[in-house]
Amino acid sequence: MSSSPIAAARRRTELGLIVMAATITGAAYTLASLGKNAVIPPILVPFLIIVLGLLVVAHVANRVLAKGADGTILPLAAMLHGIGYVIIARLSERSAGLQTTWTFVAILAYVATLVIIQRAGDLARYQWSFLAVGAALLLLPLVPGIGNSKGGARIWVSLGPINFQPGEFAKIALALFFAGYLADHRELIASGAWRVGPFHLPEPRQLLPIALAWGFAVVVMVAEQDLGSSLLFFTLFVVMMWVSTERASYLVIGLVLFSGAAFAAWKLFDHVKTRVAIWRNPWPQYSGKGYQVVQAMFAFANGGTGGTGLGLGSPNKIPVAKTDFIFAAIGEELGLLGTTAILIGFLLMIGGGLRIAIRADRPFDKLLATGLTTIVGMQAFIIIGGVTRVVPLTGIALPFVSYGGSSLLANYVLLALLIRVSDSTARRLGETPNELTTQERLKAYRQRRAAAKVLP
Amino acid sequence: MNKQIRRLAVALLACYLVLFVQLNVLAVGRQQELNADPRNNRQTERDFNRPRGAIVAADGTVLARSVPTTRGDQFKYQREYPTGDLFGNVTGYYTFSFGSTQLELTQNDVLMGDTDEQKLRAIGGLFSGTDTTGSVVLSMRPDVQQVAADALGSREGSVVVMNPHTGAVIAMISNPRYNPADVAVHNSKRAEEVLMFLNALPGKPLLANAYQERYMPGSSFKVITTSIAFENGVTALDRQFPPSKEYVPPQTTDPIQNFGGTVCGGSMVEVFYRSCNIPFAQLAIELGPEKMVEGTKKWGIGEKVPIDLPAPAASSFGEVADFTDQLPLLAIGGFGQGSTTMVPLHMALVASAIANGGVMMKPHVVDATLAHDGGVLSRTTPSVWKTPIAATTAETLTTLMIGVVNQGTGKPMQLDGGIQAAAKTGTAQLNTTGPERSNAWIIGFAPATDPQYAIAVVLKGGPNDEISAGTGGKLAGPIAKTVLDYLFAHPSATGG
Numbered sequence: 001m002s003s004s005p006i007a008a009a010r011r012r013t014e015l016g017l018i019v020m021a022a023t024i025t026g027a028a029y030t031l032a033s034l035g036k037n038a039v040i041p042p043i044l045v046p047f048l049i050i051v052l053g054l055l056v057v058a059h060v061a062n063r064v065l066a067k068g069a070d071g072t073i074l075p076l077a078a079m080l081h082g083i084g085y086v087i088i089a090r091l092s093e094r095s096a097g098l099q100t101t102w103t104f105v106a107i108l109a110y111v112a113t114l115v116i117i118q119r120a121g122d123l124a125r126y127q128w129s130f131l132a133v134g135a136a137l138l139l140l141p142l143v144p145g146i147g148n149s150k151g152g153a154r155i156w157v158s159l160g161p162i163n164f165q166p167g168e169f170a171k172i173a174l175a176l177f178f179a180g181y182l183a184d185h186r187e188l189i190a191s192g193a194w195r196v197g198p199f200h201l202p203e204p205r206q207l208l209p210i211a212l213a214w215g216f217a218v219v220v221m222v223a224e225q226d227l228g229s230s231l232l233f234f235t236l237f238v239v240m241m242w243v244s245t246e247r248a249s250y251l252v253i254g255l256v257l258f259s260g261a262a263f264a265a266w267k268l269f270d271h272v273k274t275r276v277a278i279w280r281n282p283w284p285q286y287s288g289k290g291y292q293v294v295q296a297m298f299a300f301a302n303g304g305t306g307g308t309g310l311g312l313g314s315p316n317k318i319p320v321a322k323t324d325f326i327f328a329a330i331g332e333e334l335g336l337l338g339t340t341a342i343l344i345g346f347l348l349m350i351g352g353g354l355r356i357a358i359r360a361d362r363p364f365d366k367l368l369a370t371g372l373t374t375i376v377g378m379q380a381f382i383i384i385g386g387v388t389r390v391v392p393l394t395g396i397a398l399p400f401v402s403y404g405g406s407s408l409l410a411n412y413v414l415l416a417l418l419i420r421v422s423d424s425t426a427r428r429l430g431e432t433p434n435e436l437t438t439q440e441r442l443k444a445y446r447q448r449r450a451a452a453k454v455l456p
Numbered sequence: 457m458n459k460q461i462r463r464l465a466v467a468l469l470a471c472y473l474v475l476f477v478q479l480n481v482l483a484v485g486r487q488q489e490l491n492a493d494p495r496n497n498r499q500t501e502r503d504f505n506r507p508r509g510a511i512v513a514a515d516g517t518v519l520a521r522s523v524p525t526t527r528g529d530q531f532k533y534q535r536e537y538p539t540g541d542l543f544g545n546v547t548g549y550y551t552f553s554f555g556s557t558q559l560e561l562t563q564n565d566v567l568m569g570d571t572d573e574q575k576l577r578a579i580g581g582l583f584s585g586t587d588t589t590g591s592v593v594l595s596m597r598p599d600v601q602q603v604a605a606d607a608l609g610s611r612e613g614s615v616v617v618m619n620p621h622t623g624a625v626i627a628m629i630s631n632p633r634y635n636p637a638d639v640a641v642h643n644s645k646r647a648e649e650v651l652m653f654l655n656a657l658p659g660k661p662l663l664a665n666a667y668q669e670r671y672m673p674g675s676s677f678k679v680i681t682t683s684i685a686f687e688n689g690v691t692a693l694d695r696q697f698p699p700s701k702e703y704v705p706p707q708t709t710d711p712i713q714n715f716g717g718t719v720c721g722g723s724m725v726e727v728f729y730r731s732c733n734i735p736f737a738q739l740a741i742e743l744g745p746e747k748m749v750e751g752t753k754k755w756g757i758g759e760k761v762p763i764d765l766p767a768p769a770a771s772s773f774g775e776v777a778d779f780t781d782q783l784p785l786l787a788i789g790g791f792g793q794g795s796t797t798m799v800p801l802h803m804a805l806v807a808s809a810i811a812n813g814g815v816m817m818k819p820h821v822v823d824a825t826l827a828h829d830g831g832v833l834s835r836t837t838p839s840v841w842k843t844p845i846a847a848t849t850a851e852t853l854t855t856l857m858i859g860v861v862n863q864g865t866g867k868p869m870q871l872d873g874g875i876q877a878a879a880k881t882g883t884a885q886l887n888t889t890g891p892e893r894s895n896a897w898i899i900g901f902a903p904a905t906d907p908q909y910a911i912a913v914v915l916k917g918g919p920n921d922e923i924s925a926g927t928g929g930k931l932a933g934p935i936a937k938t939v940l941d942y943l944f945a946h947p948s949a950t951g952g
Binding site: 244301332336347354381388 | 457461462464465469471474478479480482487489490491495498499501
């Protein structure tokens with residue numbers, strides 16, 4: 001297998017950064033253990049080997065399957081994941097054990113995604129299938145018998161021993177559908193043959209599938225009382241419409257629709273009213289539903305600039321600290337410096353994702369990278385903003401950081417798709433040899449065989 | 457599409473900037489406010505795992521300290537109170553779930569090493585992990601405190617002893633009292649039970665009665681009435697009060713009587729040491745509401761006693777408006793009955809002011825705060841609270857109070873070794889029907905010519921076998937004598 005200097009440099013950078021991420025994770029893990037129990041964890045060495053080993057597996061997969069891909073977003077994910085893991089381990093050893101298992105599965109899914117999808121463009125063909133899959137995943141928690149509620153939101157599905165949140169995967173399926181459909185129809189939609197006042201709107205026929213998809217997603221999410229996901233889908237839809245049509249009017253329409261929907265939700269649902277009231281002033285509901293937000297504020301204050309030090313704070317006081325409120329736990333023990341590092345981590349990842357989108361030379365690739373990056377960036381913003389009271393709190397996982405298998409698995413698949421888009425672009429730009437993929441070789445072989453039969 | 461993607465990047469960057477600003481607000485801007493919120497016990501939790509300095513008496517006796525706990529305890533340090541219930545009302549307690557009181561509350565920053573000066577001093581030892589806790593040194597003497605406690609015995613009441621020239625409190629104890637160690641246990645449920653039990657007790661042991669409670673002063677208040685009369689020139693030492701049995705003040709037909717309905721009169725000196733009531737009712741009426749109220753305000757009555765302990769009480773006499781149409785109330789207020797109430801510590805200050813030439817010093821229990829290395833962080837400098845009377849009036853009152861000890865109701869306070877004391881007794885009648893109850897008071901100082909100690913003793917409202925004008929002296933006098941005799945025999949502490 002030949003390799004180009006550019007691709008080799010990217011992979012070298014990636015390896016270096018991964019070693020750094022693993023070192024940070026190992027050091028943080030040691031500090032947390034020292035802070036909590038005043039002993040160096042006996043499982044430190046095996047732990048480090050496993051962490052480094054898993055990251056190296058992902059890195060090797062990139063070397064083999066995505067030589068030309070961006071070299072920064074995998075290490076960034078590894079760092080966020082590592083810090084999240086340390087905090088989870090510090091909060092609950094049992095959860096840390098499970099999270100280790102999820103990490104295995106997530107890395108496996110990452111490699112599998114890269115193996116199965118060898119060219120990003122291949123995905124565009126399956127846009128309708130993705131719509132169907134996305135819709136099915138969204139509906140799954142509402143199916144009696146397997147769907148169930150935890151903490152108010154009906155977003156869980158139990159199949160035998162396995163519990164998962166299908167919404168985490170639905171968002172990727174919908175991003176794939178939006179990217180595929182909009183790449184095909186964006187000119188027609190943008191031409192805006194239908195005039196309504198000052199706005200040029202596309203013909204309803206063009207808009208219908210995407211509006212249906214979006215409306216469906218939002219309605220289902222509202223039925224499941226999963227406000228964070230509703231907001232995420234809404235943003236994803238508006239951003240992809242705007243980027244694909246290059247018309248700012250979609251932002252205006254989106255804003256108007258959002259304001260209307262938000263107001264209606266506030267009017268119609270008591271739990272939305274409660275959330276907004278707590279966001280504006282959590283103190284009157286300290287002993288009720290405002291408790292976790294206030295505890296998060298206490299945690300940030302207790303952490304101050306430098307934090308209490310890992311293992312030395314009281315993040316167990318925050319309800320659901322290891323999932324939705326993990327950012328507050330980081331704020332308490334690592335302080336403003338730690339939370340800023342997390343913010344910068346996400347910003348760099350957004351930067352990496354959007355750079356992949358800009359470099360991509362095909363509409364589908366561009367839109368897919370934009371959509372996936374928007375998902376990560378907005379999801380992190382929604383939950384961090386909720387925990388810090390910038391926006392009303394809507395429970396959703398902090399990508400890569402929070403405890404939870406579905407979230408971790410979905411985000412590593414998302415990461416693999418971004419890597420794949422990046423690699424496909426690099427191939428077309430000639431930064432790395434555009435070798436035939438395994439599937440293409442197999443196909444070519446079959447065609448030669450067929451041809452040989454026809455023309456002996 | 458690239459233009460939109462770049463704008464999207466800027467928009468997301470802006471979103472994250474908002475998050476960054478909000479994080480600064482929470483972690484830095486509002487940090488102190490959030491950390492100080494009573495619902496936030498994170499700081500307390502951390503404090504309980506840090507060392508905490510000691511509170512020590514003037515002679516070095518440890519009154520409160522933190523010791524490392526054995527493995528398995530919820531926290532790393534346990535607060536101890538080696539003198540048990542002797543200083544509970546001064547040190548207060550330090551608990552995890554129920555806050556802290558008294559010096560444990562007000563001196564928290566010094567004890568934890570959190571004052572700015574201590575933090576500055578700690579920078580040198582930042583990496584060597586030096587203990588930065590401070591200690592609080594009191595002006596109080598545990599030996600005197602113990603003598604006062606023994607003299608009180610099981611009776612409900614308070615004893616306050618102080619240096620009249622500096623305002624330094626030497627002993628201050630009240631019954632009933634409690635042992636802060638019982639409350640400072642780490643088991644929150646247990647601590648709650650103890651607190652609930654103590655709160656339910658009738659004598660309010662958690663309240664430092666000596667400075668947080670007030671009692672009707674009875675005749676001991678005559679010191680104040682007399683001082684105001686002298687200051688305003690409405691009486692003189694040679695003024696004669698004709699012996700009388702009854703006095704009908706204005707606005708009523710109900711006469712005022714002397715204690716036990718006796719006939720009482722004579723010179724100013726005589727009526728003061730015999731503690732007649734009628735002359736002082738007359739003096740109050742002669743002064744009138746304005747001058748009387750103004751005079752009590754000069755004594756700091758109506759203001760919280762400015763001691764360096766939390767939540768002191770304020771003595772109370774009344775306002776001009778209360779008396780204009782209620783002159784009989786003013787008349788009985790003149791001899792410390794009616795609505796008049798005094799804080800025991802305040803009465804010790806009254807005695808101190810007379811002993812100190814009319815200057816009333818601010819009372820304090822903290823002599824100094826020390827850094828961990830023994831360096832002085834702060835030292836209390838004596839300061840004046842009020843100057844209620846002129847030096848000449850103080851001299852006159854001293855003469856009157858010597859008479860009380862030598863010829864009058866204060867005879868039980870005649871000290872050993874011929875040391876001349878000056879005093880005034882009080883027996884405040886609490887009820888007119890049912891079994892008789894009274895507060896027994898004595899306030900005074902010694903030696904009369906060169907005062908070194910001022911004292912106030914009150915025994916709270918117990919039933920008395922025989923009530924007379926001398927009851928206060930008979931019950932409270934011996935306690936004052938015991939404490940002062942001990943002080944003159946042991947002018948400086950000889951160790952716990």
